[in-house]
Amino acid sequence: xxxxxxxxxxxxxxxxxxxxxxxxxxxxxxxxxxxxxxxxxxxxxxxxxxxxxxxxxxxxxxxxxxxxxxxxxxxxxxxxxxxxxxxxxxxxxxxxxxxxxxxxxxxxxxxxxxxxxxxxxxxxxxxxxxxxxxxxxxxxxxxxxxxxxxxxxxxxxxxxxxxxxxxxxxxxxxxxxxxxxxxxxxxxxxxxxxxxxxxxxxxx
Amino acid sequence: xxxxxxxxxxxxxxxxxxxxxxxxxxxxxxxxxxxxxxxxxxxxxxxxxxxxxxxxxxxxxxxxxxxxxxxxxxxxxxxxxxxxxxxxxxxxxxxxxxxxxxxxxxxxxxxxxxxxxxxxxxxxxxxxxxxxxxxxxxxxxxxxxxxxxxxxxxxxxxxxxxxxxxxxxxxxxxxxxxxxxxxxxxxxxxxxxxxxxxxxxxxx
DNA sequence: CGAATACTTGATCCGCATCAAGTGCCGTGG
DNA sequence: CCACGGCACTTGATGCGGATCAAGTATTCG
Numbered sequence: 001x002x003x004x005x006x007x008x009x010x011x012x013x014x015x016x017x018x019x020x021x022x023x024x025x026x027x028x029x030x031x032x033x034x035x036x037x038x039x040x041x042x043x044x045x046x047x048x049x050x051x052x053x054x055x056x057x058x059x060x061x062x063x064x065x066x067x068x069x070x071x072x073x074x075x076x077x078x079x080x081x082x083x084x085x086x087x088x089x090x091x092x093x094x095x096x097x098x099x100x101x102x103x104x105x106x107x108x109x110x111x112x113x114x115x116x117x118x119x120x121x122x123x124x125x126x127x128x129x130x131x132x133x134x135x136x137x138x139x140x141x142x143x144x145x146x147x148x149x150x151x152x153x154x155x156x157x158x159x160x161x162x163x164x165x166x167x168x169x170x171x172x173x174x175x176x177x178x179x180x181x182x183x184x185x186x187x188x189x190x191x192x193x194x195x196x197x198x199x200x201x202x203x204x
Numbered sequence: 205x206x207x208x209x210x211x212x213x214x215x216x217x218x219x220x221x222x223x224x225x226x227x228x229x230x231x232x233x234x235x236x237x238x239x240x241x242x243x244x245x246x247x248x249x250x251x252x253x254x255x256x257x258x259x260x261x262x263x264x265x266x267x268x269x270x271x272x273x274x275x276x277x278x279x280x281x282x283x284x285x286x287x288x289x290x291x292x293x294x295x296x297x298x299x300x301x302x303x304x305x306x307x308x309x310x311x312x313x314x315x316x317x318x319x320x321x322x323x324x325x326x327x328x329x330x331x332x333x334x335x336x337x338x339x340x341x342x343x344x345x346x347x348x349x350x351x352x353x354x355x356x357x358x359x360x361x362x363x364x365x366x367x368x369x370x371x372x373x374x375x376x377x378x379x380x381x382x383x384x385x386x387x388x389x390x391x392x393x394x395x396x397x398x399x400x401x402x403x404x405x406x407x408x
Numbered sequence: 409c410g411a412a413t414a415c416t417t418g419a420t421c422c423g424c425a426t427c428a429a430g431t432g433c434c435g436t437g438g
Numbered sequence: 439c440c441a442c443g444g445c446a447c448t449t450g451a452t453g454c455g456g457a458t459c460a461a462g463t464a465t466t467c468g
Contacts, residue, residue: 050330052338060330075316076323081331104316111315112279112308118322119280125329126254126264127285132336133371134256137456159415167337172456174416191414191465341424363447373425378448394433395446 009107013040016103017093028070028084028092035074037094041065044090045152049164050082059164061121062087064152071114072121074100088155132167140166141176142201145186149195156191213311217244220307221297232274232288232296239278241298245269248294249356253368254286263368265325266291268356275318276325278304292359336371344370345380346405349390349397360395 017040022028028039031050039046046063060082063069073080074097095103104111131140144166148157159170159177168176177193180186185201187194195201221244226232232243235254243250245267252265252273264286267273277284278301299307308315335344348370352361363374363381372380381397384390389405391398399405 050334052334054338056338058334058337060333072323072326075319076327077320078324078327081327105312108309108312108315111312111319115279115315115319115322116281118319118326119276120282122276122322122326122329123280123282123285125326125333129264129329129333129336129371130254130256130262132333133262134258134260158413167333169457170415171417171458174414175456178416374447375426375449376424378446379424382448 005113006107006109009103009110012103012106013095016099017095019091019093022086022090022092024086024088026086026090028086029080030083031081032079034079035070035097037070037096038068038074038100039070039084040093040095041067041069042091042093044092045087045155046090046092047085047087047161048082049085057164058167059161060125062148062151062165068114068117072118075114075118087152087161137166137168137172138176138179139204141168141173142180142185142204145177145193146195146198146201149193157193158191209317210311210313213307213314216307216310217299220303221299223295223297226290226294226296228290228292230290230294232290233284234287235285236283238283239274239301241274241300242272242278242304243274243288244297244299245271245273246295246297248296249291249359250294250296251289251291251365252286253289261368262371263365264329266352266355266369272318272321276322279318279322291356291365341370341372341376342380342383343408345372345377346384346389346408349381350399350402350405353397353399361397362395 019042022044028046029035041063043065045065046069047059048061048063048069050058050060052058061069069084070080131143135143141162144162145157148155148162148165159173162168163170163173177186177188180201181188183200185195185197185204187196223246226248232250233239247269249269250267250273251263252267254262254264256262265273273288274284335347339347345366348366349361352359352366352369363377366372367374367377370377381390381392384405385392387404389399389401389408391400
């Protein structure tokens with residue numbers, strides 16, 4: 001039922017996709033636009049962000065190389081509810097909506113794959129929603145740095161990005177990080193954060 | 205691409221589903237159990253809830269008659285991350301996992317329908333996540349009573365249920381409701397809440 | 409090397425959770 | 439049909455987590 005994408009489907013995706021290069025901080029699409037294609041991140045790191053009226057950004061989802069993005073709005077039939085921005089320089093493949101249509105008709109497994117992919121993300125988001133209201137900021141921050149550093153160990157996560165991921169502020173994250181360092185859970189060198197006690201962080 | 209469910213598929217679902225009766229407050233499934241079927245709510249109201257260590261409940265999603273539920277964990281391949289409970293007396297149809305498999309193979313449109321359904325819910329959850337951290341409780345409560353009363357106008361939403369939906373507490377919701385009443389936005393009679401100014405509530 | 413960006417630290421303040429001590433509805437059984 | 443028990447609601451007092459503001463210092467990158 002939930003088999004992986006077949007090599008035949010992979011080949012077909014290869015043949016219709018078109019590669020583009022992006023620089024850090026460039027947008028792939030912006031909130032309220034209408035989806036016209038599916039994106040496949042070949043290399044780099046993408047953030048799905050939402051900017052509030054007051055200017056606060058929220059980091060809703062993060063995509064790493066090999067992952068599709070821009071799929072939620074495409075399949076829900078809605079306008080984008082957030083913007084996709086490069087957190088690093090990226091290489092991104094575009095797959096036109098027409099081609100996606102064809103692939104979905106031809107490969108039912110592709111739809112099942114996407115269904116599983118989104119189902120997992122819905123679970124993550126609902127779990128996250130509970131954490132925001134139940135856990136104190138130090139717990140949310142600890143979870144966040146473990147999650148983010150394992151998702152993209154090579155990325156230099158800033159205090160602001162961590163805050164945007166766990167619904168806090170950069171000032172508060174700085175204070176929390178220094179508390180975690182005093183507890184011996186992490187080590188800060190330069191702007192880098194090193195995790196010393198992963199298990200400890202997760203059960204603060 | 206995103207067509208509705210065909211009458212042929214509907215008939216087939218009819219032929220394999222098995223109806224069950226439930227009373228208010230009964231659970232259909234509980235957190236951490238393994239999904240074995242898909243549920244279709246024929247009549248009543250279902251809440252997807254998560255109970256924290258401290259006993260606080262969170263109302264993640266609400267299903268009304270005609271909607272499928274129990275699908276997220278089924279398709280993500282995970283254990284249930286929340287429990288389904290009857291908010292009212294319910295009539296529920298069970299569709300066995302085996303039959304779902306068959307239906308998905310036979311009707312690709314069914315998978316596409318489910319993909320759209322979950323994509324919309326992921327959007328709702330991410331929007332909700334932002335609201336929790338950005339909006340004050342009076343705005344969240346105002347949104348919540350509009351949403352809940354339109355979703356199920358006949359249901360007697362309690363202060364606690366409203367709180368569980370918008371990440372607050374029943375005490376706070378009571379105070380907020382009396383403030384909204386003073387503003388002339390709503391009217392409380394008995395335990396019922398009447399919306400007097402829908403637009404006003406949404407843009408507080 | 410210089411400028412921009414990222415980080416740091418302390419002071420202040422406020423929203424809302426929590427606690428406590430009630431009152432009022434409402435359905436149930438006698 | 440009414441009384442009673444329980445659940446839902448109400449109101450005020452209190453405390454604290456963390457946002458916000460301000461005024462710096464440190465890194466990094468072109």
